[in-house]
Amino acid sequence: MKWRVFYLLSLGLILAGLIHISIVLLIPKLGTRDAWAFLSNRTDLFAFTRLKPEESGSAITEVDPFFTYGVCRFELSEAPLKMEGPLTTTFWSASVFDENGSVIYSLNNRTAIDNKLDLLIVNPLQTLELQEAQPEDVESSVVIEAGIERGFVIIRVLEPDNSWVTDSDAFFSEIKCARYDYS
Amino acid sequence: MRLITNVIIVVAIGLVLGGASAWYSIRQNHGLGGIEAGPWTAWPFAGGADSDPYTTAKVSRDGTIPLGATEGLAFEAMTDNQGEPLTFKCDYAISGITPPSKLWTIAVYSNDGQVVQPTKGNRSALSSSKLLRFPDGSFRISVSRKPQSGNWLSVSGEGNFYFVLRVYDTPVTSTSGQVNPQMPNIIRQDCAA
Known part of the structure; x- marks a missing residue:
């Protein structure tokens, strides 16, 4: 009986361990509240879209009320992504995400070249093509080589109070x- | 018959323990994969490609957009310094200093991840640019449903809430070895009966 x-x-504990591991690993794959699943349904490829987290039904939580957000979704198998923004005095930052929601590159206005948003995201094959073509219009761009097919860029702009809304609207x-086209 | 009972017992133990431990380990304020400073926890690798499975699961479950290392770092606090959960019944004082950064913001969130509604015409979030400070650079923020002098985070609601303090453009994320960040204290004040 004791045995x-x-x-x-012990069998139960082993099973518990397996269930624990599979739940933790499966949540990102099956999660319904996933911000990424939400974004891909709401935004177009290669089009900059403002995010309205306050909209009902938004899966994105814990947004910073002092920031406004914009997203640009890309698919490198289709074309490289070129992202440009104007010079501005407000603080902004940008992150490049893969489709699992991991940040592969991030920058802010202080770390960007000339404080300007100017990104070129390419996959390894496109890097080679880029080196061959040596186009002049990407000389000042931050070139990010990413071994991914799809992803997002999220831009955050500081909006300390309502008087900054026009500034961030203009920036966005x-x-x-x-x-991006090499030729 | 005995075999079936055995299987049921094993499966029950597995489901209950496995499910509960998985839920517990990705719950918001659990320190797995995080760095802690007093009541605050941050997940500096939440966005990284090499982030651990617990942090990935947490980010996915919460539906948050993590901050990249160059962008900043978000600290969450679900309890006060004594370890008591934060409740709307009580007033709180947040005082001290924050890690060096270009700017930082603090906001109050209800447990569903939405910003807590302030009382009319007030704010449930503050940024470092509009903060009253003591001569030594430290600050004190009152969190209350009733108007307070000085820095005031206005809250209203029922149940529990949590704070998120985000430091933007901070050396904390780029310093190797993650220096212990200096975070403000959260001290409970008067509570409504």
Whole structure:
């Protein structure tokens, strides 16, 4: 009897461990509240979209009320992504995400070249093509080689109070998120 | 018959323990994969490609957009310095200093991840640019449902809440070895009966 209890308990514990590991590993794959699943349904490829987290039904939580957000979704198998923004005095930052929601590159206005948003995201094959073509219009760009197919860029702009809304609106309206063509 | 009972017992133990431990380990304020400073916890690798499975699961479950290392770092606090959960019934004082950064913001969130509604015309979030400070650079923020002098985070609601303090453009994330960040204290004040 004593051995039976011990035996069942240890089997149960082993099963518990397996279930624990599979739940933790499966949540990102099956999660319904996933911000990324939400974004891909709401945004177009190679088009800059403002995020409205306050909209009902938004899966994105814990947004910073002092920031406004914009997203640009890309697919490198289609074309490289070129992202440009105007010079501005407000603090902004940008992160490049893969489709699992991991940040592969991030920068802010202080770490960017000339404080300007100017990104070129390419996959390894496109890097080679880029080196061959040596286009002049990407000389000042931050070139990010990413071994991914799809992803997002999220831009955050500081909006300390309502008087900054026009500034961030102007900044967002001038952000370009487009397919890049070497020729 | 005995075999079936055995299987049921094993499966029950597995489901209950496995499910509960998985839920517990990705719950918001659990320190797995995080760095702690007083009541605050941050997940500096939440966005990174090499982030651990617990942090990845937490980010996915919460539906948050993690901050990249160059962007900043978000600290969450679900308890006060004594380890008591934060409740709308009580007033709190947040005082001290924050890690060096270009700017930082603090906001109050309810447990569903939405910003807590302030009382009309007030704010449930503050940024470092509009903060009153003591001569030595430290600050004190009152968290209350009733108007307070000085820095005031206005809250309203039922149940529990949590703070998120985000430091932007901070050396904390780029310093190798993650220096122990200096975070403000959260001290409970008067509570409504």
